[in-house]
Amino acid sequence: MGKIMILNGSPRAPRSNSKLYAEMFSKKCPNMTAYYNITKLNHDELIKQMGEYSDILLVFPLYADAIPVTLLNFLKSYEKSAHKSRPTVSVLINCGFLEYEQNNIAVKMIEVFCKKNDLRFGSVLKIGSGEAILQTPFKIILGRKMRQFAKSIIKGKYTTIGITMPISKSIFIKASTQYWINYGKRNGVSEEEMRTMKIEQI
Numbered sequence: 001m002g003k004i005m006i007l008n009g010s011p012r013a014p015r016s017n018s019k020l021y022a023e024m025f026s027k028k029c030p031n032m033t034a035y036y037n038i039t040k041l042n043h044d045e046l047i048k049q050m051g052e053y054s055d056i057l058l059v060f061p062l063y064a065d066a067i068p069v070t071l072l073n074f075l076k077s078y079e080k081s082a083h084k085s086r087p088t089v090s091v092l093i094n095c096g097f098l099e100y101e102q103n104n105i106a107v108k109m110i111e112v113f114c115k116k117n118d119l120r121f122g123s124v125l126k127i128g129s130g131e132a133i134l135q136t137p138f139k140i141i142l143g144r145k146m147r148q149f150a151k152s153i154i155k156g157k158y159t160t161i162g163i164t165m166p167i168s169k170s171i172f173i174k175a176s177t178q179y180w181i182n183y184g185k186r187n188g189v190s191e192e193e194m195r196t197m198k199i200e201q202i
């Protein structure tokens, strides 16, 4: 097995958490990796390049309990394309909520895509508390899981792994609420404004 192609499907790929997870994957992976952001304009180019890889890693966040539109549109382009390479597709997904199981439906969506397009489905790393975990000491546990995940892809012994911060839901809710209140303050938005739908109209 040679290089692994990493595709970042976050709508904010250049400054995304997915990018940080992809970087961590590359560091922990003994094999070479090639990293690309999915954009509106590079679908054809990426699909063509996919032909050179036996393994693809899709890195993306959970958006509204599903895959983000950036990735969805790319998968649609793949289905329509004439380039029908057959790489194995692995998934590295992160979500904001504590429970990594929140990612299950989005993972299923990729599994269905693979089935439909005759692609082998590979390994899965599901990350909960994806906005926070990298800024905590639990990053070390994540690093270990990341290495295990990378090895499973390289060895072709595909597996599914889940990881989140080992804290209670109530502590997570308290800490994350405080985090977002402070974040709003720094950006001139009050807690009351954040708790209304008005924020959508700005």
Ligand SMILES: Cc1cc2nc3c(=O)[nH]c(=O)nc-3n(C[C@H](O)[C@H](O)[C@H](O)COP(=O)(O)O)c2cc1C
Pocket: 010, 011, 012, 015, 016, 017, 018, 019, 060, 061, 062, 063, 064, 065, 066, 094, 095, 096, 097, 098, 102, 130, 131
């Ligand atoms: C529009 C939007 C929808 C989201 N929906 C969910 C969700 O349904 N469940 C969840 O746990 N996190 C949700 N999140 C949180 C993201 O998954 C989380 O912030 C993630 O770290 C973003 O990764 P990225 O920086 O790679 O885009 C959502 C975030 C946004 C901006």
